[in-house]
Amino acid sequence: MELFTNQILAGISTGAIYACMALAVVMIYQAIDHLNFAQGEMAMFSTFISWQFMQWGVPYWGAFLLTIAFSFAAGIAIERALFRPLAKAPILTQVAGFIALFSIINSSAGLIWDFTIKQYPTPFGSAPFLGSQLISTHQAGMIGVTILLLIALYIFFQYTRVGLAMRAAASLPESARLVGINTSWMIALGWGMAAGIGAIAGILIAPVVFLEPNMMGGVLIYGFAAAVLGGLTSPFGAVVGGFLVGVVENLAGTYIPGVGNELKLPIALALIVTVLVVKPAGLFGRPIVKRV
Amino acid sequence: MTAADEVEVVAEGQAVEAVPKRAMTLGAGTSLTVLALLLIVPLFAKNFIIFQMTMLLIYGLAVLALNILTGGSGQFSLGQSAFYAVGAYTSAILMEQYDVNYALTLPVAGLLCFGAGFLFGQPALRLSGVYLALATFALATAMPQLLKLGYFEKWTGGVQGLVVTKPDAPFGLPISQDMWLYYFTLVITIAIYIFSVNLLRSRSGRAFMAIRDNEIAASAMGVDVALYKTLAFGVSAGITGVAGGLGAIAVQFVAPDSYTINFAIALFLGMVVGGVGWLPGSIVGSAFIIFVPNISESISKGLSGAVFGVLLFMVIFLVPHGARQVAIVSQQLIAKYRKR
Numbered sequence: 001m002e003l004f005t006n007q008i009l010a011g012i013s014t015g016a017i018y019a020c021m022a023l024a025v026v027m028i029y030q031a032i033d034h035l036n037f038a039q040g041e042m043a044m045f046s047t048f049i050s051w052q053f054m055q056w057g058v059p060y061w062g063a064f065l066l067t068i069a070f071s072f073a074a075g076i077a078i079e080r081a082l083f084r085p086l087a088k089a090p091i092l093t094q095v096a097g098f099i100a101l102f103s104i105i106n107s108s109a110g111l112i113w114d115f116t117i118k119q120y121p122t123p124f125g126s127a128p129f130l131g132s133q134l135i136s137t138h139q140a141g142m143i144g145v146t147i148l149l150l151i152a153l154y155i156f157f158q159y160t161r162v163g164l165a166m167r168a169a170a171s172l173p174e175s176a177r178l179v180g181i182n183t184s185w186m187i188a189l190g191w192g193m194a195a196g197i198g199a200i201a202g203i204l205i206a207p208v209v210f211l212e213p214n215m216m217g218g219v220l221i222y223g224f225a226a227a228v229l230g231g232l233t234s235p236f237g238a239v240v241g242g243f244l245v246g247v248v249e250n251l252a253g254t255y256i257p258g259v260g261n262e263l264k265l266p267i268a269l270a271l272i273v274t275v276l277v278v279k280p281a282g283l284f285g286r287p288i289v290k291r292v
Numbered sequence: 293m294t295a296a297d298e299v300e301v302v303a304e305g306q307a308v309e310a311v312p313k314r315a316m317t318l319g320a321g322t323s324l325t326v327l328a329l330l331l332i333v334p335l336f337a338k339n340f341i342i343f344q345m346t347m348l349l350i351y352g353l354a355v356l357a358l359n360i361l362t363g364g365s366g367q368f369s370l371g372q373s374a375f376y377a378v379g380a381y382t383s384a385i386l387m388e389q390y391d392v393n394y395a396l397t398l399p400v401a402g403l404l405c406f407g408a409g410f411l412f413g414q415p416a417l418r419l420s421g422v423y424l425a426l427a428t429f430a431l432a433t434a435m436p437q438l439l440k441l442g443y444f445e446k447w448t449g450g451v452q453g454l455v456v457t458k459p460d461a462p463f464g465l466p467i468s469q470d471m472w473l474y475y476f477t478l479v480i481t482i483a484i485y486i487f488s489v490n491l492l493r494s495r496s497g498r499a500f501m502a503i504r505d506n507e508i509a510a511s512a513m514g515v516d517v518a519l520y521k522t523l524a525f526g527v528s529a530g531i532t533g534v535a536g537g538l539g540a541i542a543v544q545f546v547a548p549d550s551y552t553i554n555f556a557i558a559l560f561l562g563m564v565v566g567g568v569g570w571l572p573g574s575i576v577g578s579a580f581i582i583f584v585p586n587i588s589e590s591i592s593k594g595l596s597g598a599v600f601g602v603l604l605f606m607v608i609f610l611v612p613h614g615a616r617q618v619a620i621v622s623q624q625l626i627a628k629y630r631k632r
Binding site for chain 1: 557605608609
């Protein structure tokens with residue numbers, strides 16, 4: 001029983017990473033109806049930017065805020081320059097665009113900061129949290145920040161005009177345009193916010209997985225999985241999905257014989273495929289009905 | 293943000309553009325020219341170049357398979373590398389552990405992958421768009437790990453992989469192994485190409501395209517959507533499996549880490565660059581994924597990934613429909629020139 005609770009705790013603490021990433025994935029999905037395959041790389045690049053600020057002597061929280069502002073602007077810039085012209089292109093072309101972006105960001109980060117692994121500081125410290133060896137204060141802090149972010153997003157979407165306009169633009173673009181919402185800029189705003197949330201995710205994850213250009217590879221896959229599991233239309237679902245994926249991954253690694261560390265990923269993914277087949281909208285997503 | 297049981301109604305945009313059947317192939321004249329080039333060039337090339345041309349054909353087959361699935365039936369797949377791996381391992385294991393002739397291993401690889409694809413198509417039936425992309429993505433990610441499993445190590449050689457012996461030319465033909473393998477691959481490629489063109493022109497092909505263009509309308513017209521969708525998956529996987537088997541023989545080596553998700557993404561890019569739904573474009577796409585990384589490496593070593601990305605963006609912006617667009621535009625130019 002103790003092993004079981006420990007594994008669940010460990011799962012929750014890794015799940016926090018996935019939850020952060022899943023939140024960014026859902027943000028962009030709400031804005032543009034696609035998964036952005038370059039999301040992880042954008043987050044990685046933002047994390048490097050914040051690291052650079054700190055190297056220049058900016059204090060942690062200063063660098064944190066500067067990086068979010070930078071990522072927000074960069075997200076909007078990428079949308080305006082590269083994906084706005086592609087808005088009418090077939091989905092396949094857009095996916096190819098995401099892959100190109102992935103490749104460009106990954107390789108530039110490698111050139112600027114090179115591929116060596118770097119330590120990344122944490123503001124929460126890394127002592128055991130409440131006397132438990134499995135969950136450090138950093139991970140607890142991460143869970144806290146994720147939940148704060150979720151609440152902030154909820155308030156933004158539910159109680160502000162811009163949030164309402166973004167929701168309108170995402171669900172019924174044509175009607176939104178008719179009531180005077182600039183839907184094209186709402187999409188850009190979505191990109192900016194997704195980039196900002198991605199930056200937060202990257203900064204929180206970096207102390208755990210260390211900073212290097214390929215740090216997001218695995219995390220993004222889990223982030224997608226979490227987002228899909230929770231439902232791509234629900235930020236709350238994404239966070240829950242993140243924790244669930246973390247827990248399932250850990251439990252499968254411990255209890256299913258022959259799984260071990262190597263098969264954790266396939267098992268988690270198999271679970272997600274199963275969930276999708278049984279309930280395609282995800283656990284908290286809205287079912288989507290197609291119009292003929 | 294909203295109540296969970298609220299229902300969202302979406303007029304879904306088409307994932308894949310409708311490609312008219314006649315625009316899917318080349319004219320007879322062009323086909324013969326391409327065929328003649330493919331036949332003659334190796335006679336004057338070095339062994340390494342012949343090897344690269346063999347790989348060009350093999351990747352071309354794999355892209356073609358994806359094209360049938362996506363361009364034909366409108367389903368995404370980022371999991372083609374998994375079927376390619378199954379094909380490659382089937383050939384390698386049969387050749388090395390059971391001494392089966394290399395040519396006989398290919399139909400086995402194809403059939404096995406057809407079965408695997410058909411089975412995978414069952415759960416895939418309930419998914420579409422992003423969800424299908426993700427499920428196939430999961431398959432591709434899981435495959436290298438499954439191949440490394442201890443249970444199968446007896447056959448697969450685990451992490452080490454298997455070394456495959458290259459076949460000699462039969463009947464004492466005085467040509468090098470590479471050249472023999474090239475022509476062997478070419479014959480299979482042509483056969484599969486003709487099969488695919490005919491498949492898409494047949495009743496099944498029309499059913500695929502009806503599903504691609506409007507699934508609900510297709511089922512209302514009496515098309516068995518479930519059957520044809522899984523069938524498309526099966527055929528696509530089967531062709532990919534044959535390509536995988538050929539690939540294993542050509543590279544003389546199979547290992548789990550050759551078949552990662554990156555390979556599946558490369559095949560996907562090949563399809564987009566070649567033009568979705570345009571079968572001859574597969575070979576152009578295959579050339580893109582084989583040669584462009586080399587070109588970008590030669591432009592800048594440290595930035596090769598960035599150069600690759602920029603080149604890809606250029607293709608997307610300048611010719612969003614890939615090689616098909618280039619072909620159509622040049623055809624129109626030639627027609628204009630002739631009229632004068």
